Amino acid sequence: MEKQDTIQSLGDVSIFEMLNEKALEEIIDRSQIVSFKKDDVIIFESDSTNVVYIILEGVIKISRTNEEMKEVILAFLSEKDFFGEMSVLDGAVRSADATAFSKVKLLKIEGNIFLELLETFPKISIALMRELVSRLRKTDHQIKSISLEDAVGKVASVIIRLANDVGRLKKGRVEIDNFASQQEMANFAATSRETISRVLSSFERDGLIERDMNKIMIVNFEEFKGRFT
Numbered sequence: 001m002e003k004q005d006t007i008q009s010l011g012d013v014s015i016f017e018m019l020n021e022k023a024l025e026e027i028i029d030r031s032q033i034v035s036f037k038k039d040d041v042i043i044f045e046s047d048s049t050n051v052v053y054i055i056l057e058g059v060i061k062i063s064r065t066n067e068e069m070k071e072v073i074l075a076f077l078s079e080k081d082f083f084g085e086m087s088v089l090d091g092a093v094r095s096a097d098a099t100a101f102s103k104v105k106l107l108k109i110e111g112n113i114f115l116e117l118l119e120t121f122p123k124i125s126i127a128l129m130r131e132l133v134s135r136l137r138k139t140d141h142q143i144k145s146i147s148l149e150d151a152v153g154k155v156a157s158v159i160i161r162l163a164n165d166v167g168r169l170k171k172g173r174v175e176i177d178n179f180a181s182q183q184e185m186a187n188f189a190a191t192s193r194e195t196i197s198r199v200l201s202s203f204e205r206d207g208l209i210e211r212d213m214n215k216i217m218i219v220n221f222e223e224f225k226g227r228f229t
Contacts, residue, residue, distance in 0.1 A: 003028065009056050010107065012080050015127040027117065032108045036100040043084060043098040050111035052084045058104030059166050059178065063187070064096045073188040074139070076101060076180070078166040085128065088114050102178050154189040155199040156228035159209070161188075163218055174221040178214055 007024045010016055016024065033056070036042055043049065045064055053060075055077055062075040062083065074096055077083055087094050088111040109117075118125045142161065149157060159176075167174040180188065182196045189196070203209045208224055210217040218224050 006033065006056065006107070009079070010054060013054055013082060014080070014131055015082070015124050018123045018127070019121065023121070027109065027113075028107065030113050031110075033105060034108050035105050036103070038100050038102050040100045041097060042100065042104075042106070043094050043096075045094055045097050047094040048087075049084075049094065050088055052082060052088055052109045052111065052114045053098070054082045054107040054109065055079055056105045056107055059101040060104060061099045061101040061184075062096050063099065071184075071187045072190070073180075073184060074142075075135070076162060076165045081165075085114070085132075087111075101180075151191060151195045152199055152202070153228060154191055155185070155196055155203075156224070158185055158189045159203075159216070159218065160225055160229065163221060167218075167221075169221065172220055172222070174218040176216050176218075 003025075006028055007021060010024050010028065011019065011021070016027070019027075042053065042060070057079060060077045060081070060083060061073060062077065063071050063073045066072050083098050084094075086092070118128070138161070142157070162176050162180065163174040167176045182193045182200070185196045186193045200209070200211070204211060208219060208227075210219060
């Protein structure tokens with residue numbers, strides 16, 4: 001990735017979009033571009049690392065391991081997203097694993113530099129608070145979905161979340177490439193793989209979605225959202 005492309009990608013990140021090109025270039029010069037292959041773990045839960053990562057390319061899976069040693073998926077993050085900021089802000093250990101869900105390229109910003117940016121540019125702090133509130137709302141919705149909705153509603157909520165997080169809109173359809181496996185969807189929805197398989201097949205029969213290898217297409221995203229939210 002050329003430096004100018006990196007500057008543009010960084011400028012598209014919500015917490016940095018108010019910065020001029022010179023400021024963005026300075027951040028890049030003080031940071032490091034790192035790459036990981038699929039399934040590499042970038043952050044382990046309970047790590048004490050002090051780094052913020054900006055996603056330049058690819059998808060990151062955020063997850064935890066529950067008391068039964070089963071994976072619970074909390075979120076999928078893609079280009080323009082960031083992660084690792086919580087431990088930098090409060091000094092506590094990492095609260096979740098961050099794993100490469102595809103080949104990824106990240107901008108690695110050391111914690112002291114990130115905190116310096118917050119002090120230098122107060123607008124970054126405001127944008128960061130907005131982003132954290134948005135994530136909290138998503139998590140609240142996910143908890144509500146898991147606790148209140150039936151199997152169909154849970155699976156639909158996961159599909160909508162994935163579409164919003166990593167999908168690509170094309171003429172009213174949303175395509176989700178490198179779609180999560182049925183077991184990963186089950187981990188996200190707190191249900192079984194068999195339930196995921198049954199509901200996806202039902203959605204496909206009803207013409208709501210189409211599947212092709214590891215890709216899923218929501219035929220009419222607005223209609224799908226209206227039906228299940």
